[in-house]
Amino acid sequence: MAKRPDEAGLIETYLAPLAGKQSFSFLDDAAILDMPEGFELVVTSDAIAEGVHFLKGTNPARLAQKAIRVNLSDLAAKGSKPLGVSLSLGLSDDWDAGWIENFAEGLGADLKVFGIELTGGDTFRSPGGTVINVTALGAIRPGRYVSRTTAKPGDAVYVSGTIGEAYLGLLSARHDLAGRQDDLSAVLERYELPEPRVQSIGIVSEFASAAMDISDGLVGDLEKLCRASGVGAKIEAQNIPLSAAAMGILEKNPAISLIDLATGGDDYELLITVTAERAGQFERQALADKTPFRRIGEIVSGNGVEVTGPDGFPIKTAKRSYSHF
Template identity: 40%
Template structure:
């Protein structure tokens, strides 16, 4: 659907992101040879200004986050990235400068994770900026990590630290102090955990996008198991600890972590720890799956159940 000014715009900002199969972004479609003997893994996410990011978030962080959250979907499936397609529906008020920053953020993420732009579309909208990204990855046949493989007795592990992004949003919106800028950075530039090789280690995985409790609930529902977590074991960053202990609920139910939540059978925990060291990505055991209805139980340090005011759709 490209018209002449649109061609110039695409050449200026997006052509430098394009890989060989993109055909210079000037044909009706891209062409790509999938790696022989591999399965494709495909995900799509849409983000809207004012809903998924703040209108004054720096443009490069919007690009980096958009690609990052889709890369996180691949990480949760144990897949390696291949390429992506992008559609941009932008208000006329958004100038060239913004798109130069946006493309720089995409470029940063794609160079780090080894993928390129395959194609897309650019349109106008009278509404807020609306971005949609479809990502392609690949995995050995039958080896994609799923949400439905957790079994009673498997341990619950998470990568990195939980709740930083939710606190980062509080810093931006509610004036929570963030002296080092760490929390805001975690909100704006999530780091997909693609480095961990989880094949043969995890029995199920999901990425934490809606909040730890909600996403653990999704995994329980798909696997038909219950989950118990020890709230004080959920890893907190130094910045999150400094922000205050009264923020536990926010940390465990806020979104945008883009860490991985894993189910790991007891005899695979040593392998997970070795892989964590190899990849340089910290992992922490926070609980266990049990048989029972797909509920999430949080316990405090004394073992007593904790109740939160909000927790998504899950029961407690």
């Protein structure tokens, strides 16, 4: 085990240098975050815990990045520009200087990539395993917050990017998967390092009638959106967008179905609805922006999500989404 600094050393050497000018913290009790004029404040918190959201032994730089990115994904789904993150880091008893150095590298890299400020936070002992909690703060124009409660029957349902790679990545990390090495690496990367759709904030804010990010599985998360909006949805399985890597792996693992991908977690893609009248305009704008959105179905009255197979018949699924409990 590399030498381990004490708490003050940990903070002063590794974390404080990453905090912004205005963020006196971690060396103070709190920090100031500059809010741009004329915007509202958007807040979201998401934690990732060892043994639940990530496997023991995962590269700590990736953990820092994942903890940030799952929160930026939530902000993006609301149409909110990220400003800063606050970090609360619970360290399991086996951390050392190498671990925290690597963690800080990942953290610093993502602060730059996303142009956000670290507004300080907290470190503490977590004997039961590493827990990384991030609260992300974002800005939004008044009235432009996109809720998940506002989908209406007739709205078209879209997802960004591709679905199911992170689920395959988790299987790959557990060596439960056959496939070409390139494909396995691609899905593992996707599992470890989500790409929050921050570049889609503008188009979401402009066009979405409702939105959320997909973190616990497409079908289950669409059910949550429907429940919050008091509606149902019908989607077609063959419209769910898959990457080449995912298709390659599906071919070599006949036991894994499209429904497994549509109910597996960690996609961090956007699930949005757009009114029928604006769907065409939205699609043209998405094309012009080179932001990949695929129409997968529509919102209906009633409740629940019906997934239709290639034969036109509903697919029955027992598991709908990843459960944290």
